[in-house]
Amino acid sequence: MQHHVLCILVLGVSSVRMSDPEQCNCEEKVPACMVIPGSNGLPGIPGSNGLPGRDGKEGPQGEKGEQGLRGMQGPPGKAGPPGLKGESGQKGDCGGKELELLKTQISDLQGELKALQLTASKTQKAILGYIFSNSTRVGGKLFVTNGDDGDYETSKATCNHFGGQVASPRNENENTAALKLSAKMGRKVFFGMNDQETEGIFKHLNGETMEYSNWAPKEPNGVEEDCIELYPDGKWNDISCNVARLIMCEF
Ligand SMILES: [Ca+2]
Numbered sequence: 001m002q003h004h005v006l007c008i009l010v011l012g013v014s015s016v017r018m019s020d021p022e023q024c025n026c027e028e029k030v031p032a033c034m035v036i037p038g039s040n041g042l043p044g045i046p047g048s049n050g051l052p053g054r055d056g057k058e059g060p061q062g063e064k065g066e067q068g069l070r071g072m073q074g075p076p077g078k079a080g081p082p083g084l085k086g087e088s089g090q091k092g093d094c095g096g097k098e099l100e101l102l103k104t105q106i107s108d109l110q111g112e113l114k115a116l117q118l119t120a121s122k123t124q125k126a127i128l129g130y131i132f133s134n135s136t137r138v139g140g141k142l143f144v145t146n147g148d149d150g151d152y153e154t155s156k157a158t159c160n161h162f163g164g165q166v167a168s169p170r171n172e173n174e175n176t177a178a179l180k181l182s183a184k185m186g187r188k189v190f191f192g193m194n195d196q197e198t199e200g201i202f203k204h205l206n207g208e209t210m211e212y213s214n215w216a217p218k219e220p221n222g223v224e225e226d227c228i229e230l231y232p233d234g235k236w237n238d239i240s241c242n243v244a245r246l247i248m249c250e251f
C-alpha cells in the first residue's frame with residue numbers, strides 16, 4: 001500500500017516535470033511503475049513497440065513485362081574468309097572489233113586535224129601577207145616585218161606574240177627572200193639561229209642543228225657574238241644579241 005502511494009506521488013511529480021523541458025528525467029523512473037497495471041484499476045503506461053517480425057513467404061510470379069526498347073547497333077564484326085577465285089572469262093570478239101573501229105576513227109580525226117591546221121596556216125599567212133605589205137612569200141613560208149627595230153630577245157618576243165618566230169632561212173631561196181625584204185627596208189635583220197647554248201655550234205630555235213648556212217669569210221668569229229645578222233650581200237655575220245636590228249618574223 002505504501003508502495004502504491006509512492007508510485008502515485010512519483011507519477012504526479014513526473015507529469016509535472018514532463019511539462020518542464022529543462023528537467024525532463026522521468027524516463028528513468030518509469031520501470032519502477034511497470035508493476036502497477038492490473039492491481040487497482042489505475043490505467044497502465046503503454047509499452048514500447050516490439051521488434052519487426054520475420055519476412056513473409058515469397059509471392060507468386062508477376063506477369064510478363066512489355067518488350068524493351070531496341071539497343072544501339074554494335075561494332076562491325078571481323079572480315080570473313082576470302083571467296084573462291086572465279087574462272088577466267090572468254091575473250092570478247094565484240095570488244096576487239098570496237099577497239100579497231102575506235103583506232104580507225106582516231107586516225108581519221110588526226111588526218112582531218114592536220115588538214116585543218118594546214119588550212120589555218122595558209123589562211124593566217126594570206127591574212128598576214130594582206131595586212132603587212134612588208135612581206136615576202138617563198139615556198140610555204142612567209143617573211144614579215146612590221147618595220148620596228150629591236151634586240152634579239154625583243155625580236156623573239158614580237159614574233160612569238162603573233163604566233164611565228166624570228167626569220168630562219170633553211171635554204172638559199174629562203175635566204176634570198178629574206179634578203180629581198182631586208183633590202184626593201186634598207187636595214188639589217190636578225191635571224192633566229194644562235195649559239196647561246198654551246199659556243200660555236202649554231203642551232204635553230206627548235207634545237208635542230210643548221211644544215212644550211214651562208215657565212216661571210218672569217219665568220220663566225222665571236223665568243224661574245226651569239227646571234228646572226230644578214231649582210232646586204234646575203235652573207236651572214238655572228239654578232240652580239242644586244243644590238244638593234246630590223247624585226248623580221250616567219251610564218
Ligand atoms: Ca658565239
Ligand SMILES: [Ca+2]
Pocket residue numbers: 219220221222225237238239
Ligand atoms: Ca662576227
